[in-house]
Amino acid sequence: xxxxxxxxxxxxxxxxxxxxxxxxxxxDHDIPxxxxxxxxxxxxEKLYDKLGSAIECSGGSAANTIAGLASMGSRAxxxxxxxxxxxxxxxxxxxxxxxxxxTTKKDESGASTARCLVMVSPDAERTMCTYLGACVNLMExxxxxxxxxxxxxxxxxxxxxxxxxxxxxxxxxxxxAHKAGRKTSISLSDSFCVGRHKQEFxxxxxxxxxxxxxxxxxxxxxxDTRDLNDAIKAVQQHCEVAAITRSAxxxxxxSAGDIITVKGNPVSDLVDTTGAGDMFAAGFLHGYTxxxxxxxxxxxxxLVASExxxxxxxxxxxxxxxxxxxxxxxx
Amino acid sequence: xxxxxxxxxxxxxxxxxxxxxxxxxxxDHDIPxxxxxxxxxxxxEKLYDKLGSAIECSGGSAANTIAGLASMGSRAxxxxxxxxxxxxxxxxxxxxxxxxxxTTKKDESGASTARCLVMVSPDAERTMCTYLGACVNLMExxxxxxxxxxxxxxxxxxxxxxxxxxxxxxxxxxxxAHKAGRKTSISLSDSFCVGRHKQEFxxxxxxxxxxxxxxxxxxxxxxDTRDLNDAIKAVQQHCEVAAITRSAxxxxxxSAGDIITVKGNPVSDLVDTTGAGDMFAAGFLHGYTxxxxxxxxxxxxxLVASExxxxxxxxxxxxxxxxxxxxxxxx
Numbered sequence: 001x002x003x004x005x006x007x008x009x010x011x012x013x014x015x016x017x018x019x020x021x022x023x024x025x026x027x028d029h030d031i032p033x034x035x036x037x038x039x040x041x042x043x044x045e046k047l048y049d050k051l052g053s054a055i056e057c058s059g060g061s062a063a064n065t066i067a068g069l070a071s072m073g074s075r076a077x078x079x080x081x082x083x084x085x086x087x088x089x090x091x092x093x094x095x096x097x098x099x100x101x102x103t104t105k106k107d108e109s110g111a112s113t114a115r116c117l118v119m120v121s122p123d124a125e126r127t128m129c130t131y132l133g134a135c136v137n138l139m140e141x142x143x144x145x146x147x148x149x150x151x152x153x154x155x156x157x158x159x160x161x162x163x164x165x166x167x168x169x170x171x172x173x174x175x176x177a178h179k180a181g182r183k184t185s186i187s188l189s190d191s192f193c194v195g196r197h198k199q200e201f202x203x204x205x206x207x208x209x210x211x212x213x214x215x216x217x218x219x220x221x222x223x224d225t226r227d228l229n230d231a232i233k234a235v236q237q238h239c240e241v242a243a244i245t246r247s248a249x250x251x252x253x254x255s256a257g258d259i260i261t262v263k264g265n266p267v268s269d270l271v272d273t274t275g276a277g278d279m280f281a282a283g284f285l286h287g288y289t290x291x292x293x294x295x296x297x298x299x300x301x302x303l304v305a306s307e308x309x310x311x312x313x314x315x316x317x318x319x320x321x322x323x324x325x326x327x328x329x330x331x
Numbered sequence: 332x333x334x335x336x337x338x339x340x341x342x343x344x345x346x347x348x349x350x351x352x353x354x355x356x357x358x359d360h361d362i363p364x365x366x367x368x369x370x371x372x373x374x375x376e377k378l379y380d381k382l383g384s385a386i387e388c389s390g391g392s393a394a395n396t397i398a399g400l401a402s403m404g405s406r407a408x409x410x411x412x413x414x415x416x417x418x419x420x421x422x423x424x425x426x427x428x429x430x431x432x433x434t435t436k437k438d439e440s441g442a443s444t445a446r447c448l449v450m451v452s453p454d455a456e457r458t459m460c461t462y463l464g465a466c467v468n469l470m471e472x473x474x475x476x477x478x479x480x481x482x483x484x485x486x487x488x489x490x491x492x493x494x495x496x497x498x499x500x501x502x503x504x505x506x507x508a509h510k511a512g513r514k515t516s517i518s519l520s521d522s523f524c525v526g527r528h529k530q531e532f533x534x535x536x537x538x539x540x541x542x543x544x545x546x547x548x549x550x551x552x553x554x555d556t557r558d559l560n561d562a563i564k565a566v567q568q569h570c571e572v573a574a575i576t577r578s579a580x581x582x583x584x585x586s587a588g589d590i591i592t593v594k595g596n597p598v599s600d601l602v603d604t605t606g607a608g609d610m611f612a613a614g615f616l617h618g619y620t621x622x623x624x625x626x627x628x629x630x631x632x633x634l635v636a637s638e639x640x641x642x643x644x645x646x647x648x649x650x651x652x653x654x655x656x657x658x659x660x661x662x
Contacts, residue, residue, distance in 0.1 A: 049424070094385065313386070
């Protein structure tokens with residue numbers, strides 16, 4: 001069965017506002033370091049007013065993954081909702097400039113394009129406050145059946161479970177993907193997100209998702225355990241493949257017949273961990289959609305994740321195609 | 332005579348769109364490398380559509396200088412026109428977050444906030460295409476008399492001579508500054524800009540400007556000579572102080588009694604030359620408004636210029652106060 005796209009991503013279409021902060025700022029504002037919080041527009045504005053000079057760039061978890069995939073040479077499409085405003089225009093440009101098919105209709109009125117205040121601490125950890133804005137208007141009608149049916153993998157972010165309408169879109173996409181004999185995939189996004197939607201995520205893992213992405217913390221939260229081996233055994237019963245990331249430690253790739261431990265790629269100049277999980281998924285899926293061994297997929301994930309954390313921002317700074325070609329069989 | 336502000340900057344309030352390009356792109360589009368071109372909105376959009384993923388951040392030549400000054404601890408104010416749109420909001424936030432007084436009324440309708448496509452070549456040289464947008468609506472009424480009278484130096488960018496209305500604003504500011512016994516200063520901005528306004532700039536240098544900033548090329552263009560010594564002699568007759576930048580070679584500071592040559596600050600990791608001239612002016616004026624010797628002012632200019640070219644973007648990445656304190660008497 002041929003496919004037009006290696007991966008279709010569905011997610012919250014967000015413009016990131018990157019700003020450096022001291023840890024005290026987070027403490028003073030009761031924002032748990034490393035978390036992603038949802039905030040309303042007023043709170044987002046108030047926080048922004050207190051923050052220093054910023055840099056704006058396109059973000060959104062699944063959109064970052066899709067951007068990474070396109071940079072490696074995968075054929076990719078994306079679905080996510082913006083408004084027809086300046087930030088929506090920025091998002092649109094950055095996605096399309098990578099050759100990604102992106103046709104989701106923009107809102108002409110209502111909430112503005114989503115933005116995420118990404119606060120980067122001196123130790124490179126990032127803490128996010130997201131105003132979902134137009135994202136909450138993503139709905140079933142925005143899911144393009146031909147795109148889903150034409151994608152080897154449909155990849156979604158757990159964050160998409162936050163806007164109520166998007167859940168229906170998400171479910172429609174999974175149904176269409178399986179109807180077309182394709183694979184579904186989700187990233188659990190962050191442990192706070194898993195906390196918000198644990199029962200539904202468990203149901204998804206058991207019944208709807210073929211390829212699960214999670215970090216250690218998220219997986220432990222999902223299976224309500226502090227023992228990683230227990231969580232691995234549980235996810236092995238649920239998903240065809242689970243890719244569990246462990247920061248500098250690398251990753252563990254779980255499938256029915258195998259549990260593969262892949263060492264991390266050493267990084268000497270850590271700047272900003274934003275996008276590490278997104279880029280891991282990009283590297284992994286690039287290998288997966290090419291039929292590479294799961295261990296190689298894990299190494300590719302580690303490699304591209306280790307690139308994105310050496311600079312500010314959640315998308316690759318370099319041509320990942322060349323990077324992967326140079327690094328994969330040398331490290 | 333006490334002053335509320337060390338420097339008041341007046342300029343085109345612009346949001347930069349930073350993007351990496353190959354030199355071929357510039358050749359294919361007939362854009363002279365290293366230049367700043369003015370483009371209309373349609374051309375700006377068409378170019379943007381052809382460019383890759385970008386990063387947005389506040390720019391504008393004089394605004395960058397003022398941001399640099401504030402980062403060093405100078406008391407600063409800024410005048411420049413934006414529209415009340417998302418990019419205007421970004422510009423506003425970034426200026427105010429540095430403690431800079433910025434009260435220029437935003438346009439509620441009409442052209443959008445100015446944007447500049449900053450195309451960075453592999454050799455770190457930047458080429459700019461600017462859509463002036465709302466900047467063209469800066470006018471005399473926007474010049475706050477109290478701000479001008481309260482500023483030790485009123486600093487303007489040559490680019491401000493492009494929007495017709497802004498000239499009147501510019502002239503009003505110079506008149507008010509001298510009436511209050513203050514200093515006026517201008518940066519010639521770029522040699523193409525000097526080419527566009529040579530006669531008027533010559534008149535300004537001779538009659539209106541106390542402190543002139545120019546690079547070698549701009550000064551040669553202004554005095555219509557290929558001999559730097561001739562140009563230096565000419566400017567010495569015109570301005571109280573002229574600070575002539577020479578890229579890696581450093582700068583020459585010309586005053587009535589002296590011509591001081593200051594060596595450049597070595598830079599090993601050149602990334603993006605955007606903002607080098609703006610930051611030189613910031614460093615120089617920070618010293619000047621503190622009554623430091625002109626040679627020291629030149630060294631301070633070189634130092635902060637050498638910081639900004641080691642990363643993408645035209646504004647400092649670090650706290651310049653600490654940087655200056657650590658570097659000035661060690662290099």
